[in-house]
Amino acid sequence: MEHGAATAPLPDAFLHFLESNGIDPSIYTSIDSTPRYIRLKPGFEDCIEDVESEIKCKPKKLEWLLGFYTLPPHIQIASTNAYREGKIYGIDASSGAAVMALGISPGDHVLDLCAAPGAKLCMILDLLGDSGSVTGVDAARHRLAACRTMLQKYKLGDRCRLFVADGTTFSVIPEGFRSDSESYESRSEERMDVFKEWTSRRPWKERKKAKKCPTPQVVSKSHPPELIYYGQHSGVIGLTKGELYKTVAENEIAGYGYDKVLVDAECTHDGSVKHIQKFEHWGWVTLQRRVLDAERMDNLHALQLNLLTNGFRLLKVGGSLVYSTCSLTVAQNEDVVEQFLKENITAELTEIDAARKWPCKGGRIQKTWRFDPLTSQTSGLFVAKFRKVVI
Numbered sequence: 001m002e003h004g005a006a007t008a009p010l011p012d013a014f015l016h017f018l019e020s021n022g023i024d025p026s027i028y029t030s031i032d033s034t035p036r037y038i039r040l041k042p043g044f045e046d047c048i049e050d051v052e053s054e055i056k057c058k059p060k061k062l063e064w065l066l067g068f069y070t071l072p073p074h075i076q077i078a079s080t081n082a083y084r085e086g087k088i089y090g091i092d093a094s095s096g097a098a099v100m101a102l103g104i105s106p107g108d109h110v111l112d113l114c115a116a117p118g119a120k121l122c123m124i125l126d127l128l129g130d131s132g133s134v135t136g137v138d139a140a141r142h143r144l145a146a147c148r149t150m151l152q153k154y155k156l157g158d159r160c161r162l163f164v165a166d167g168t169t170f171s172v173i174p175e176g177f178r179s180d181s182e183s184y185e186s187r188s189e190e191r192m193d194v195f196k197e198w199t200s201r202r203p204w205k206e207r208k209k210a211k212k213c214p215t216p217q218v219v220s221k222s223h224p225p226e227l228i229y230y231g232q233h234s235g236v237i238g239l240t241k242g243e244l245y246k247t248v249a250e251n252e253i254a255g256y257g258y259d260k261v262l263v264d265a266e267c268t269h270d271g272s273v274k275h276i277q278k279f280e281h282w283g284w285v286t287l288q289r290r291v292l293d294a295e296r297m298d299n300l301h302a303l304q305l306n307l308l309t310n311g312f313r314l315l316k317v318g319g320s321l322v323y324s325t326c327s328l329t330v331a332q333n334e335d336v337v338e339q340f341l342k343e344n345i346t347a348e349l350t351e352i353d354a355a356r357k358w359p360c361k362g363g364r365i366q367k368t369w370r371f372d373p374l375t376s377q378t379s380g381l382f383v384a385k386f387r388k389v390v391i
């Protein structure tokens with residue numbers, strides 16, 4: 001079977017995967033007509049004219065998503081000055097929609113539980129501006145390091161903390177919470193060991209320890225969270241390790257948890273046509289092993305449910321959580337949502353106000369949404385939003 005998008009035909013195993021998941025294979029032929037998206041960093045709106053003169057093509061304003069523009073798919077932005085100087089981002093509009101679904105308000109403390117490489121994290125920080133905080137977590141050290149580089153490039157790290165940690169067990173709450181029982185005196189002996197201004201140069205003690213026992217690239221559930229970056233106003237400076245990693249009782253999270261949580265979960269990425277195309281170079285056998293393997297699929301389902309469950313646990317009462325994946329399968333989306341709702345009586349699926357303007361279609365469950373290249377002219381994405389209620 002020939003597909004316009006792929007220079008090689010899609011393999012039978014992948015076509016079978018699409019068919020058994022009710023996914024229309026023609027989305028993989030629409031890549032040539034799916035635009036490229038850029039987002040302007042707030043405050044740099046004027047640079048759109050410079051971009052236009054550099055790429056010799058007029059970016060078209062996206063009516064349904066503030067700050068986003070479309071470009072023809074073949075246009076590259078990496079060599080433009082605006083991109084190199086951190087004034088524009090390359091980010092798909094569906095990803096922007098997932099962030100908008102959070103409904104960020106000034107002062108929010110936001111948790112991004114699968115944060116790397118960080119396109120959504122940057123957008124959250126841009127929306128927050130000079131208030132609140134963002135905590136980014138990812139199990140893959142190298143990917144989170146790339147996220148840190150991105151924060152630095154876009155000068156967005158001031159209110160951010162990044163932890164290499166497993167999102168299914170991560171338990172660090174936002175800063176600002178102190179138990180009354182802990183007096184300043186009881187902490188004074190630890191005062192020597194407080195976090196100072198962040199520097200990329202690790203203290204000698206840490207470097208020696210890392211040399212002795214090299215840290216894993218992808219961490220497991222039992223690995224304690226590791227802070228790999230924090231900004232000046234992230235609330236970390238001045239704390240001791242004991243304070244930062246303080247264990248909080250479940251009932252306290254209801255009051256002191258995060259205002260907003262994004263669980264942009266690990267998935268098969270089958271909705272990302274560009275990602276699937278990469279297997280032409282990596283070899284379709286790799287796709288079989290990395291994506292279609294039955295055991296991996298079962299593990300993925302469990303991982304997605306566990307990420308969603310833990311993200312929700314860390315949410316304060318009244319707070320909102322957005323679950324998204326770039327898979328178009330029901331198993332990784334609606335099935336996860338259904339199972340999660342069955343197991344969590346304080347979770348309520350809610351309307352996404354912004355979705356009224358989105359060029360997407362409803363999911364199999366009411367109030368959930370699906371973007372795909374044919375319907376939305378974007379990459380594929382599933383989005384659902386929950387609120388934590390009191391029962």
Ligand SMILES: C[S@@+](CC[C@H](N)C(=O)[O-])C[C@H]1O[C@@H](n2cnc3c(N)ncnc32)[C@H](O)[C@@H]1O
Binds near residue numbers: 168264
């Ligand atoms: C879809 S990507 C996230 C994309 C990101 N939100 C962005 O906008 O750039 C999924 C991420 O989940 C991470 N991941 C996989 N398993 C994880 C786990 N158990 N805990 C935390 N992150 C995990 C992967 O390393 C990967 O970076």
